[in-house]
Amino acid sequence: AQSVAQPEDQVNVAEGNPLTVKCTYSVSGNPYLFWYVQYPNRGLQFLLKYITGDNLVKGSYGFEAEFNKSQTSFHLKKPSALVSDSALYFCAVREDYGGATNKLIFGTGTLLAVQP
Amino acid sequence: GAGVSQSPSNKVTEKGKDVELRCDPISGHTALYWYRQRLGQGLEFLIYFQGNSAPDKSGLPSDRFSAERTGESVSTLTIQRTQQEDSAVYLCASSPPSGMSDTQYFGPGTRLTVL
Numbered sequence: 001a002q003s004v005a006q007p008e009d010q011v012n013v014a015e016g017n018p019l020t021v022k023c024t025y026s027v028s029g030n031p032y033l034f035w036y037v038q039y040p041n042r043g044l045q046f047l048l049k050y051i052t053g054d055n056l057v058k059g060s061y062g063f064e065a066e067f068n069k070s071q072t073s074f075h076l077k078k079p080s081a082l083v084s085d086s087a088l089y090f091c092a093v094r095e096d097y098g099g100a101t102n103k104l105i106f107g108t109g110t111l112l113a114v115q116p
Numbered sequence: 117g118a119g120v121s122q123s124p125s126n127k128v129t130e131k132g133k134d135v136e137l138r139c140d141p142i143s144g145h146t147a148l149y150w151y152r153q154r155l156g157q158g159l160e161f162l163i164y165f166q167g168n169s170a171p172d173k174s175g176l177p178s179d180r181f182s183a184e185r186t187g188e189s190v191s192t193l194t195i196q197r198t199q200q201e202d203s204a205v206y207l208c209a210s211s212p213p214s215g216m217s218d219t220q221y222f223g224p225g226t227r228l229t230v231l
Contacts, residue, residue, distance in 0.1 A: 004158075034219070043225050044209075046222075102166075102218070103149065103175070104161070
């Protein structure tokens with residue numbers, strides 16, 4: 001069965017410092033991996049996705065993520081955090097198993113708090 | 117262009133009542149999804165519509181939950197005889213018809229509170 005783990009409930013980082021939000025996944029086929037961000041009282045906003053090709057994916061708002069097949073990880077990174085990056089971040093996976101449903105399996109979310 | 121819209125944004129109901137939640141997907145998106153987000157938890161898949169194919173209802177938690185979609189447009193999620201454990205944010209998403217790599221775009225959600 002597909003699953004996603006976000007081992008950290010919260011990540012604290014000072015503004016200007018690099019940030020990493022961790023995600024590991026488990027699938028039996030090829031994974032399609034996504035990061036979404038949720039600001040308070042708002043829906044999820046798409047940040048970036050990995051489908052195939054280059055392991056380093058660049059997305060919105062200066063975020064990037066690195067796909068590591070051997071470690072089954074897809075960590076979200078940003079070189080310099082902003083206070084406005086403070087939000088709830090969700091990693092999600094969809095498995096390429098040839099099935100009809102394209103549902104996403106989500107992690108439990110990581111709250112990113114950037115201190116000024 | 118307009119994104120996914122959902123209504124109402126908030127719904128407070130009494131235990132045992134029925135509720136109906138609405139989702140308007142992005143125009144041209146043939147795929148539509150409903151997810152549930154309980155407080156402090158990730159999103160749980162509920163149901164998936166793709167064009168005229170039979171929906172995937174595998175995520176619906178009980179027979180009190182049902183959903184319909186009119187063609188490739190509006191969808192309604194109905195919860196009958198609501199229970200307190202149904203309290204959650206219900207999120208709708210849509211995606212274009214191209215394939216599994218497509219991004220799902222989410223609406224703002226409906227926050228349901230069952231008293």
